[in-house]
Amino acid sequence: MSQTYILAALALDHLSQRRTSVNAACSYVIASQSSDRSRIKTGHSPHHAASRGPHQASRSGPHRAVDERRLLALVSNTLSFRESLQIILDRSEVMQRESKMFDLGGKPGALGGAQGSDMQAPDAKKRKRSEHGGGPSVAKAWPAASHKGTVPSSSALALVMLYELLLSGHRPSCSASWPPRKAVDANMLKLKSELARLRAQRGAASIDDLRDQLELEQKRKAGRCPRWVRVNPLSALIKTRMKSKGADAHSSPINILCELLTEQGWREGRGEVLTKEDSKSFLRSQILPDVLGLHPSATAELISTGLYEQRAVILQDLASCFPASILLSPLRLDGSMGSLGASAISHAHTAKRNQSDSRNAALFSVPPLHVVDATSAPGNKTSHLSSILYSNFTSQTPARTQARVTAFEEDKDRFATLVSQLDKAGCLDDSYGLHATSGKRPMTDSSFPPPKKKSKFDGVDSKAPHHTAKVGISTRAPTPGLVLPRLGDFLKTNPADEEWKDVQGMLLDPSCSGSGILSRSEYSMASSSTRAQQSSKHTLGLQGAAGDTGRVAKAANGRLRGTQQHLGPSLEEEEVVTDQAANGSEEARIAALANFQLSMIKHAMKFPALERLVYSTCSIHAEENEEVVMKALESDEAVQKGWNLAPASQVLPSWKGRGLVDSCGGDKQLAESMIRCRPGGDAAIVDKLGKDEAHMEASNGFFVALFVRRSSGSPTASQSPTDSSTIDQLPPVKGSSTLTKSAKKRANAKLKAKEGGQLQVTTDAKAHSLIPARNQ
Numbered sequence: 001m002s003q004t005y006i007l008a009a010l011a012l013d014h015l016s017q018r019r020t021s022v023n024a025a026c027s028y029v030i031a032s033q034s035s036d037r038s039r040i041k042t043g044h045s046p047h048h049a050a051s052r053g054p055h056q057a058s059r060s061g062p063h064r065a066v067d068e069r070r071l072l073a074l075v076s077n078t079l080s081f082r083e084s085l086q087i088i089l090d091r092s093e094v095m096q097r098e099s100k101m102f103d104l105g106g107k108p109g110a111l112g113g114a115q116g117s118d119m120q121a122p123d124a125k126k127r128k129r130s131e132h133g134g135g136p137s138v139a140k141a142w143p144a145a146s147h148k149g150t151v152p153s154s155s156a157l158a159l160v161m162l163y164e165l166l167l168s169g170h171r172p173s174c175s176a177s178w179p180p181r182k183a184v185d186a187n188m189l190k191l192k193s194e195l196a197r198l199r200a201q202r203g204a205a206s207i208d209d210l211r212d213q214l215e216l217e218q219k220r221k222a223g224r225c226p227r228w229v230r231v232n233p234l235s236a237l238i239k240t241r242m243k244s245k246g247a248d249a250h251s252s253p254i255n256i257l258c259e260l261l262t263e264q265g266w267r268e269g270r271g272e273v274l275t276k277e278d279s280k281s282f283l284r285s286q287i288l289p290d291v292l293g294l295h296p297s298a299t300a301e302l303i304s305t306g307l308y309e310q311r312a313v314i315l316q317d318l319a320s321c322f323p324a325s326i327l328l329s330p331l332r333l334d335g336s337m338g339s340l341g342a343s344a345i346s347h348a349h350t351a352k353r354n355q356s357d358s359r360n361a362a363l364f365s366v367p368p369l370h371v372v373d374a375t376s377a378p379g380n381k382t383s384h385l386s387s388i389l390y391s392n393f394t395s396q397t398p399a400r401t402q403a404r405v406t407a408f409e410e411d412k413d414r415f416a417t418l419v420s421q422l423d424k425a426g427c428l429d430d431s432y433g434l435h436a437t438s439g440k441r442p443m444t445d446s447s448f449p450p451p452k453k454k455s456k457f458d459g460v461d462s463k464a465p466h467h468t469a470k471v472g473i474s475t476r477a478p479t480p481g482l483v484l485p486r487l488g489d490f491l492k493t494n495p496a497d498e499e500w501k502d503v504q505g506m507l508l509d510p511s512c513s514g515s516g517i518l519s520r521s522e523y524s525m526a527s528s529s530t531r532a533q534q535s536s537k538h539t540l541g542l543q544g545a546a547g548d549t550g551r552v553a554k555a556a557n558g559r560l561r562g563t564q565q566h567l568g569p570s571l572e573e574e575e576v577v578t579d580q581a582a583n584g585s586e587e588a589r590i591a592a593l594a595n596f597q598l599s600m601i602k603h604a605m606k607f608p609a610l611e612r613l614v615y616s617t618c619s620i621h622a623e624e625n626e627e628v629v630m631k632a633l634e635s636d637e638a639v640q641k642g643w644n645l646a647p648a649s650q651v652l653p654s655w656k657g658r659g660l661v662d663s664c665g666g667d668k669q670l671a672e673s674m675i676r677c678r679p680g681g682d683a684a685i686v687d688k689l690g691k692d693e694a695h696m697e698a699s700n701g702f703f704v705a706l707f708v709r710r711s712s713g714s715p716t717a718s719q720s721p722t723d724s725s726t727i728d729q730l731p732p733v734k735g736s737s738t739l740t741k742s743a744k745k746r747a748n749a750k751l752k753a754k755e756g757g758q759l760q761v762t763t764d765a766k767a768h769s770l771i772p773a774r775n776q
C-alpha cells in the first residue's frame with residue numbers, strides 16, 4: 001500500500017526540518033497520522049492521541065497498522081542514497097515533467113488510488129501560496145500540512161519512490177496506477193541510464209559501493225571538524241569567576257573557561273591539529289578569540305564536566321560564530337581588523353554621542369549598540385550577539401543601557417525554542433515578556449519558560465528604574481541578557497517605525513538549503529551496520545535514543561562519531577531551516593530560497609540608521625550566496641541607501657576561504673570581501689591529516705558577507721549630504737570598491753534623473769567612493 005511511501009516521505013520532510021533521529025522522525029509521522037485520524041473520528045486533540053505512543057495510536061484506528069520496520073528501513077535507505085537519487089532525479093528531469101504526479105496536495109483524491117490510504121485531502125493552496133512579493137514564499141512555502149504529518153512534499157515523495165523502484169529490488173507495495181509510481185515507471189529507462197552514468201563516474205562497481213563511497217566521504221569530512229565550543233560570558237559560572245578575579249587583567253571569559261577546564265584535568269594544546277588519543281585537550285581558535293576546539297571524540301568528556309549543563313559553553317560550529325563576531329567587531333579606517341578592548345569601544349561610543357572627541361572616535365568605526373537578529377531561532381547567533389555586547393559593555397553603564405538585541409522569529413514552535421535557549425544561556429533581557437503591571441510573563445504557551453530567578457550576579461542593574469515594557473518592546477531597563485525576542489515576520493516590520501530608528505546593526509541568517517551542514521548527513525545517514533540493526537532489532541518508539549551507550553554518551557550523541565551517532569537527540573540546536581518548494585527540482589527549490597533571501601536583505605537595507613548588515617547561510621550554493629549578494633548590491637534599496645560591501649581587510653582577513661570569483665562576475669576584489677567555509681575544511685589543509693585527526697580550520701560549509709553603509713544620520717554624512725567632494729575626500733579603504741559596474745551605471749542614471757541634488761545622499765559619490773562603515 002502507498003501509505004508506507006507517504007509516511008516515509010513525511011519522515012524525510014520532518015528530518016529536513018528538525019535535527020532528530022530517523023527513529024524519532026518515523027515515530028513522529030506515525031503518531032501525527034494516527035492523531036489526525038483519531039481527531040477526525042473522535043474530536044480529540046492531536047496531543048491526546050499522540051501521547052499514547054505510535055504503537056497504540058497506529059493500531060487503534062480502523063486502518064491497517066504501519067509496518068514500522070519497513071518504514072524505518074525505507075527512510076534510512078532513502079537517506080543513504082539521497083545524494084545519488086537527487087542527482088539522478090535532476091539529470092533525468094523527471095520532476096519537471098511529472099511534478100503533478102508527485103503532488104498529492106494538488107490532486108485531491110490522488111490518495112484514493114492507494115489501498116488502505118485515506119489520508120486527508122491536503123490543502124494545496126496553503127503550500128503554494130505566494131508571499132513576500134513574488135515567487136513561492138520559501139519561509140511559508142514549507143507545507144504546514146506536511147509538517148504536521150498529512151501531506152508530504154513532492155520532492156521527498158519522489159526520492160522515496162525512486163529509491164524503492166530503482167534501487168531497492170523490492171516489489172513495490174502500491175498499485176501500479178498510483179500516480180507517483182506511474183511517474184517513476186514511465187521514466188524508468190531514463191532513470192536507469194542516469195544511474196549507470198553516475199556509477200561509471202564514481203567508479204562504483206555496485207550500487208552498494210556507490211552508497212558506501214558517499215557515506216565514507218561525508219564521515220571523513222565531518223570527522224575533521226573539531227567539536228567547537230564558544231564561551232558564554234553570561235553563564236552564572238563564568239560571571240562568578242569573573243567577579244572573584246576583580247580587576248585581574250587576564251580575567252577574560254575565555255581565560256576563565258580554559259582555567260575551569262584545566263582544573264578538571266584538561267590540557268591546553270598548541271598547533272592546529274587535534275588527535276583522538278588526547279581526549280582531554282583543547283586548542284584556542286586562532287580566528288575567533290571566544291572559541292575553543294576539541295577533538296570530536298572528546299564531546300562526552302566535555303559534557304561530563306558540567307560546563308555544558310551550566311551553559312558556560314555553547315556548542316556551536318566555528319563558522320556559525322563568524323556572523324556575530326563580524327557584525328560586532330570594530331572596523332578600522334586604516335583597513336586593519338580592529339580588536340579593541342571594551343573600554344576603547346565604550347569610549348568611542350561616548351565620543352560619538354557627545355561629538356566632543358571626533359579625533360578619537362574617528363580612529364575606528366564603533367560597533368552597533370542596537371542590533372536586530374532578523375531570523376533567530378534556535379538562537380545560537382543571537383546568544384553570541386548578546387555575549388559580545390555584554391562583554392563589551394559589562395562595566396560601561398552609559399553604553400550598556402542602550403545595548404540590546406531584538407530577535408525576530410516567525411515560527412511559533414521555533415520561537416519557543418529560541419526563548420528557552422536564550423533563557424538557559426542567560427541571554428534574555430530581564431524585562432522581556434514581563435507585564436508592566438503584573439510582572440508575570442504573558443504567554444500562555446506551555447513551552448514558554450518561567451520567569452527567571454535573579455542570581456546574585458544579576459543584581460548589577462538592580463538600581464535601574466523599573467521598566468515600562470510592552471512584550472518584547474525595547475523601552476526597558478538595561479539587564480544582563482540584552483535580548484528581546486519578538487515572535488513575528490521580519491518582512492512585516494515597518495523600517496520607518498520609531499522603535500527601529502536606532503538599529504545600527506543587523507544579522508540576517510535566513511532559511512537556506514543547509515547544503516553545507518555536515519552533521520546533517522551525519523545524523524541522518526545510517527551506517528551499513530546500523531541499517532541492519534534497525535531493520536532487525538529496533539522497533540519504533542520503544543528503543544532508547546542511543547541504545548545502551550550510557551547516559552553521557554546518550555546526551556552527547558548528536559555529534560559522537562559512532563554507530564549510534566544518528567540516533568537520539570542532538571546537543572546542538574538545529575540552526576538549519578530548509579524549506580522545499582513543494583514541487584519541482586532541487587534547482588527550483590534553491591531558486592525559491594534565493595528569492596526569499598534577497599527579499600530579506602532588501603528589506604533589511606531599508607532600516608534608516610542601519611550601518612552594518614551581515615548576511616550568512618550554511619549553504620554551499622553560489623545561488624544562495626555570492627549571487628544573492630550581487631543582486632542585493634544592484635538592488636534599488638542598495639543603490640539608493642548607499643550600501644556597499646566591507647572590504648576583505650574588515651571581514652576576518654586571516655580566514656583563507658573567500659567568495660567565488662566567477663560568481664561575482666569575475667570581480668576578485670568583490671569575491672575577496674566575502675567569506676566561504678568549505679564543508680570539512682580546505683582540501684589543501686585537511687587532506688594531509690591523518691586518520692582520526694581534526695583541524696582547527698575545519699567547519700561546516702558556510703558563507704558570510706558584510707554590507708556596510710554610512711547612515712545619513714552619522715555626523716560626516718549629515719554635515720553635507722549632497723556634497724560629493726566631502727565624501728570622496730574620506731580616507732579610502734583598500735579593496736572596498738564593491739559596487740558592480742551596472743549598479744554604478746544605475747546610480748549615475750538615477751542621480752542625473754534627480755537634478756538639483758534632491759537625493760538625501762549623493763549616490764554617485766557613494767557609488768564611486770570607497771566608503772567603509774563609519775560613524776565619524
Ligand SMILES: C[S@@+](CC[C@H](N)C(=O)[O-])C[C@H]1O[C@@H](n2cnc3c(N)ncnc32)[C@H](O)[C@@H]1O
Pocket residue numbers: 139320374375376377378379380381382408409410411414488489490491509510511512574575576577
Ligand atoms: C537558518 S535559521 C536561523 C538560525 C539562527 N540564526 C541560529 O544561529 O541559531 C532561520 C530562521 O529564520 C526563521 N524565519 C524565516 N523567515 C522569517 C521571517 N520572515 N521572519 C522571521 N523569522 C523568519 C525560520 O523560522 C528559522 O527559524
